[in-house]
Amino acid sequence: MQVNNLETLFKKTLAKSKLTAKQQAVLQVSLNLFSEQGFDGTSTSEIAKAAGVSEGTVFKQFKTKAGILEALLNPVLDDVLPMAAGEFLTEMNQSDLPNFQQLLQYMIADRMKFVLENQKQIRVFAQEIIRNPKIIQTLQVRAAAMIKGEAGDFLQQYKDSGQLVDWPSGRIIQYLLGTIISYVAPQVLLVPTKDFDIQQASTEAAEFLARGLAPQN
Amino acid sequence: MQVNNLETLFKKTLAKSKLTAKQQAVLQVSLNLFSEQGFDGTSTSEIAKAAGVSEGTVFKQFKTKAGILEALLNPVLDDVLPMAAGEFLTEMNQSDLPNFQQLLQYMIADRMKFVLENQKQIRVFAQEIIRNPKIIQTLQVRAAAMIKGEAGDFLQQYKDSGQLVDWPSGRIIQYLLGTIISYVAPQVLLVPTKDFDIQQASTEAAEFLARGLAPQN
Amino acid sequence: MQVNNLETLFKKTLAKSKLTAKQQAVLQVSLNLFSEQGFDGTSTSEIAKAAGVSEGTVFKQFKTKAGILEALLNPVLDDVLPMAAGEFLTEMNQSDLPNFQQLLQYMIADRMKFVLENQKQIRVFAQEIIRNPKIIQTLQVRAAAMIKGEAGDFLQQYKDSGQLVDWPSGRIIQYLLGTIISYVAPQVLLVPTKDFDIQQASTEAAEFLARGLAPQN
Amino acid sequence: MQVNNLETLFKKTLAKSKLTAKQQAVLQVSLNLFSEQGFDGTSTSEIAKAAGVSEGTVFKQFKTKAGILEALLNPVLDDVLPMAAGEFLTEMNQSDLPNFQQLLQYMIADRMKFVLENQKQIRVFAQEIIRNPKIIQTLQVRAAAMIKGEAGDFLQQYKDSGQLVDWPSGRIIQYLLGTIISYVAPQVLLVPTKDFDIQQASTEAAEFLARGLAPQN
DNA sequence: AATGAATGAGAGTTCATTCAT
DNA sequence: GATGAATGAACTCTCATTCAT
Numbered sequence: 001m002q003v004n005n006l007e008t009l010f011k012k013t014l015a016k017s018k019l020t021a022k023q024q025a026v027l028q029v030s031l032n033l034f035s036e037q038g039f040d041g042t043s044t045s046e047i048a049k050a051a052g053v054s055e056g057t058v059f060k061q062f063k064t065k066a067g068i069l070e071a072l073l074n075p076v077l078d079d080v081l082p083m084a085a086g087e088f089l090t091e092m093n094q095s096d097l098p099n100f101q102q103l104l105q106y107m108i109a110d111r112m113k114f115v116l117e118n119q120k121q122i123r124v125f126a127q128e129i130i131r132n133p134k135i136i137q138t139l140q141v142r143a144a145a146m147i148k149g150e151a152g153d154f155l156q157q158y159k160d161s162g163q164l165v166d167w168p169s170g171r172i173i174q175y176l177l178g179t180i181i182s183y184v185a186p187q188v189l190l191v192p193t194k195d196f197d198i199q200q201a202s203t204e205a206a207e208f209l210a211r212g213l214a215p216q217n
Numbered sequence: 218m219q220v221n222n223l224e225t226l227f228k229k230t231l232a233k234s235k236l237t238a239k240q241q242a243v244l245q246v247s248l249n250l251f252s253e254q255g256f257d258g259t260s261t262s263e264i265a266k267a268a269g270v271s272e273g274t275v276f277k278q279f280k281t282k283a284g285i286l287e288a289l290l291n292p293v294l295d296d297v298l299p300m301a302a303g304e305f306l307t308e309m310n311q312s313d314l315p316n317f318q319q320l321l322q323y324m325i326a327d328r329m330k331f332v333l334e335n336q337k338q339i340r341v342f343a344q345e346i347i348r349n350p351k352i353i354q355t356l357q358v359r360a361a362a363m364i365k366g367e368a369g370d371f372l373q374q375y376k377d378s379g380q381l382v383d384w385p386s387g388r389i390i391q392y393l394l395g396t397i398i399s400y401v402a403p404q405v406l407l408v409p410t411k412d413f414d415i416q417q418a419s420t421e422a423a424e425f426l427a428r429g430l431a432p433q434n
Numbered sequence: 435m436q437v438n439n440l441e442t443l444f445k446k447t448l449a450k451s452k453l454t455a456k457q458q459a460v461l462q463v464s465l466n467l468f469s470e471q472g473f474d475g476t477s478t479s480e481i482a483k484a485a486g487v488s489e490g491t492v493f494k495q496f497k498t499k500a501g502i503l504e505a506l507l508n509p510v511l512d513d514v515l516p517m518a519a520g521e522f523l524t525e526m527n528q529s530d531l532p533n534f535q536q537l538l539q540y541m542i543a544d545r546m547k548f549v550l551e552n553q554k555q556i557r558v559f560a561q562e563i564i565r566n567p568k569i570i571q572t573l574q575v576r577a578a579a580m581i582k583g584e585a586g587d588f589l590q591q592y593k594d595s596g597q598l599v600d601w602p603s604g605r606i607i608q609y610l611l612g613t614i615i616s617y618v619a620p621q622v623l624l625v626p627t628k629d630f631d632i633q634q635a636s637t638e639a640a641e642f643l644a645r646g647l648a649p650q651n
Numbered sequence: 652m653q654v655n656n657l658e659t660l661f662k663k664t665l666a667k668s669k670l671t672a673k674q675q676a677v678l679q680v681s682l683n684l685f686s687e688q689g690f691d692g693t694s695t696s697e698i699a700k701a702a703g704v705s706e707g708t709v710f711k712q713f714k715t716k717a718g719i720l721e722a723l724l725n726p727v728l729d730d731v732l733p734m735a736a737g738e739f740l741t742e743m744n745q746s747d748l749p750n751f752q753q754l755l756q757y758m759i760a761d762r763m764k765f766v767l768e769n770q771k772q773i774r775v776f777a778q779e780i781i782r783n784p785k786i787i788q789t790l791q792v793r794a795a796a797m798i799k800g801e802a803g804d805f806l807q808q809y810k811d812s813g814q815l816v817d818w819p820s821g822r823i824i825q826y827l828l829g830t831i832i833s834y835v836a837p838q839v840l841l842v843p844t845k846d847f848d849i850q851q852a853s854t855e856a857a858e859f860l861a862r863g864l865a866p867q868n
Numbered sequence: 869a870a871t872g873a874a875t876g877a878g879a880g881t882t883c884a885t886t887c888a889t
Numbered sequence: 890g891a892t893g894a895a896t897g898a899a900c901t902c903t904c905a906t907t908c909a910t
Contacts, residue, residue: 020890020891022890022891023890038257038347038348040255040257041257041348043882043883043884044883044884044885045882045883045884048893053891054891054892054893055884055885055892055893055894056885056886056887056890056891056892056893056894057891057892057893058884058885059884059885059886060890060891060892061890063885064884064885065883065884065885126347127347129406130255130340130343130344130347130406131255131258133406133407133408136403136406136407137407140403174399174400175396175425177399178395178396178398178399179392179395179396181395181398181399182391182392182394182395182398183391186353186357189346189347189350189353190350190353190354191350204388208392208429208430209429211428211429211430211431211433212425212426212428212429212430213425213428213429214428237873237874239873239874240873260899260900260901261900261901261902262899262900262901270874270875271874271875271876272875272876272877272901272902273874273875273876273877273902273903273904274873274874274875275902276901276902276903277872277873277874277875278873280902281901281902282900282901282902454869454870456869456870457869472691472781472782474689474691474692475691475782477903477904477905478905478906479904479905482872487870487871488870488871488872489871489872489873489905489906490870490871490872490873490906490907490908491869491870491871491872492905492906493906493907494869494870494871495869497906498905498906499904499905499906557781560781561781563840564689564774564777564778564781565689565692567840567841567842570837570840570841571841574837605855608833608834609830609833609859611833612830612832612833613826613829613830615829615832615833616825616826616828616829616832617825620787620791623780623781623784623787624784624787624788625784642826642863642864643863645862645863645864645865645867646859646860646862646863646864647859647862647863648862650862671894671895673894673895674894694878694879694880695879695880695881696878696879696880704895704896705895705896705897706880706881706896706897706898707881707883707894707895707896707897707898708894708895708896709880709881710880710881710882711893711894711895711896712894714881715880715881716879716880716881
């Protein structure tokens with residue numbers, strides 16, 4: 001089974017960490033507040049009050065306010081995203097869906113679900129990306145590695161079997177992401193609406209991408 | 218000729234406004250600082266110093282720090298973006314490019330140029346969109362109106378002539394934007410690199426979109 | 435006829451002064467605003483806006499904000515109050531009311547009317563007295579002079595004729611003022627109510643004072 | 652024994668409160684500065700410096716500058732004044748002074764002492780009453796209740812025994828207060844002079860009031 | 869005489885951070 | 890480990906006042 005939910009993963013990570021219950025509360029509460037109000041819009045005293053701890057406790061473990069943000073984003077950057085991506089590709093490989101469009105749809109639905117289930121973290125991420133371009137560089141480096149490795153190999157199979165246009169893997173993934181983002185961005189940026197239909201959205205997106213990425217006869 | 222450059226337009230707007238030179242300097246400097254450091258990361262004393270005016274002057278005209286941001290974003294939201302979009306469609310209609318892919322390429326190149334020439338404003342916009350979901354709602358409403366109107370009529374021509382798949386105009390524009398964004402986002406979010414090749418990027422993007430949006434035979 | 439209304443007097447003084455219409459507007463508006471919001475609670479830009487003049491104009495004539503206050507209070511302190519008091523005593527002397535209690539009532543009614551008709555100035559005065567003890571000293575000095583002079587002579591007549599207790603004039607006037615103030619203070623300090631009945635109040639007060647100030651048989 | 656001294660009472664209240672020594676210092680110092688310079692004339696940095704604390708400390712407890720004023724006035728309004736008044740009447744009842752004039756003198760001396768011992772608080776009160784009419788309304792309501800209750804009963808005894816004119820209690824108390832105020836106002840408003848003779852003043856005032864409030868034979 | 873843009877000192881307030889308990 | 894009082898620098902904003910036009 002796939003790990004789609006960063007929140008669950010996040011809580012498991014917290015539980016495994018040596019952090020006390022109070023420190024974990026600080027992280028949990030900070031995630032929510034940063035997501036809703038932004039990093040700059042959230043004060044440490046607000047965090048302390050919402051977490052039910054003293055103002056000193058907030059700093060005991062994380063030293064600075066930025067330290068809290070790091071503690072929130074680093075595990076995502078270091079462990080969760082790669083792990084989730086790894087598991088994702090593994091599963092894709094095992095899925096053995098013969099039709100490329102069907103595969104695309106499954107894939108897209110899966111990633112959309114991932115995004116929608118982890119809106120809070122992603123919103124914090126999005127804020128931080130704009131504040132701090134270094135993050136996007138890190139992401140680019142990792143993405144490049146993945147494209148050269150597993151993801152590239154994965155796509156190669158479909159190129160070889162004549163179901164996928166022979167463009168560089170990076171370009172293909174770029175269109176894939178662009179299309180997915182065009183669906184989920186409004187959901188993530190706006191107050192989330194419950195009426196988003198993943199099934200229909202992924203079907204539409206897969207239809208478009210399958211055409212756009214089909215080899216020219 | 219098309220108005221592509223918000224900066225020029227912005228300066229013309231400033232010149233036409235009844236703002237004094239110092240007040241204009243405040244806006245100009247605020248745009249740069251907000252773009253580089255974010256709204257929260259920029260202090261009003263920093264603005265005053267960079268604009269070469271006193272702190273009092275900053276507030277005399279714009280009342281609050283948020284007032285400066287409004288003064289920066291409102292003209293863009295109210296006048297410049299619609300105007301630019303309107304002129305853009307007019308020109309598209311006049312261009313009379315027979316081939317849909319060529320049209321796409323021209324269009325994409327044009328919009329990429331627009332984005333790259335106005336990175337500062339767009340970066341401030343992007344920040345504010347994440348801070349304040351109301352903006353995206355406004356944009357959605359305006360986009361919906363445009364899709365129902367001019368833009369829809371424009372696309373209809375190509376649907377009628379069998380060069381464009383008969384999907385709702387909103388869906389088509391969504392893919393268009395998603396693809397363009399997949400190219401320009403890294404440029405805008407990262408420190409801009411000079412080696413971005415609009416010609417190649419627009420050719421690639423048009424190629425992909427032309428396939429994805431072609432009617433099924 | 436008696437000059438009871440400082441407002442009229444104030445406007446006449448303004449008209450006689452060499453002040454331009456705008457400068458007069460500044461004074462008029464300042465009186466109202468100081469009375470309603472207090473001196474510290476009123477900004478010079480507020481005055482300028484309410485008077486319909488520029489901010490510079492406010493300072494052209496009066497140099498400082500305190501200068502406006504002085505311009506408002508000095509004529510009252512220097513001319514109006516003594517003049518009004520002088521006219522008052524003259525009239526009292528002419529009135530030739532045989533009965534002391536009737537005289538008291540007339541006097542009290544007259545002074546109550548004076549206070550109620552000039553609430554604004556008096557409120558500004560009251561504020562300033564608390565801020566600035568020097569004013570009360572000035573008043574004390576003037577009162578002492580008046581007691582030694584005209585007012586003392588006036589009271590002496592009634593002492594001589596056995597209608598007034600033979601206490602020092604200062605003491606008598608103190609009780610007179612204390613009693614009047616006990617009636618008008620709530621009117622001046624609270625938002626003024628229209629249902630204050632001068633006739634009844636002065637009758638009551640005169641009744642009390644006539645008893646308290648009657649010579650012991 | 653009677654609680655005459657708000658300052659002592661104030662300090663006891665402070666001691667009982669959960670405020671730290673520094674927070675208590677802030678209140679103590681604010682009382683002095685507000686009394687001397689007025690609320691608007693005292694800056695929070697001035698308070699901080701005089702209290703020997705940082706500026707942050709001033710706001711940690713009291714949130715706003717107005718919060719300090721409230722913290723100073725509320726206990727007086729809510730607890731101290733009613734308590735002092737209650738104790739006062741109790742003692743009056745117990746005193747069993749046969750002669751009304753003697754009673755008056757004792758009473759007046761007592762209240763004068765109260766005012767003179769608590770000049771600072773009363774000066775702050777006076778300022779605030781002029782700034783904020785709501786306070787006087789509160790006072791009026793409380794006074795009305797007291798007149799209907801204990802104070803009214805107390806005066807009734809003397810009306811019944813033919814020592815006090817049969818006027819409404821409110822009117823009687825009004826003259827009482829007016830007369831007392833005519834003595835203490837200059838003391839409170841001016842820089843206090845030490846040569847005020849309570850004994851003589853209360854004897855004089857009682858003499859006047861006893862005459863004014865005696866039943867007509 | 870009048871304007872109003874500009875000033876800059878200082879106001880009240882916030883906030884991340886420290887440290888003795 | 891946790892507390893929370895205390896800090897003080899920095900922040901946004903106000904204001905009386907000036908001065909070139």
